[in-house]
Amino acid sequence: MITSVPPIAEPDPSALTCAGDQVGLCAGCQRRTHRYGRGGFPLCQWCAEPVKAKWGAAVRFLSTRA
Incomplete structure (x- = not known):
């Protein structure tokens, strides 16, 4: 199912369900x-779709923080 990408002004749905101090800007858009x-x-979620398609659903990033 392909859905249209909403305008950049609208936040990702995940931003609406987490604490305000955990919200940041997407590295892509x-x-x-x-x-x-x-x-x-x-x-x-929209920038992650092509990455997950290329690398698989289990793609994760490693934190560079200690």
């Missing part, structure tokens, strides 16, 4: 998304 903390991801 700068949309507000759940970026920090447990369950955070540096990409919004």
Whole structure:
């Protein structure tokens, strides 16, 4: 099912369900998304789709923080 991508001004749905201090900008399109903390991801769901298609659904990023 292909859905249209909403305007950048609209946040990723994950940003609406997490604490405000865990919201950040998507590394790809700068949309507000759940970026920090447990369950955070540096990409919004629309930017993550092509990455997951290329690398598989289990793609994760490694934190560079100690």
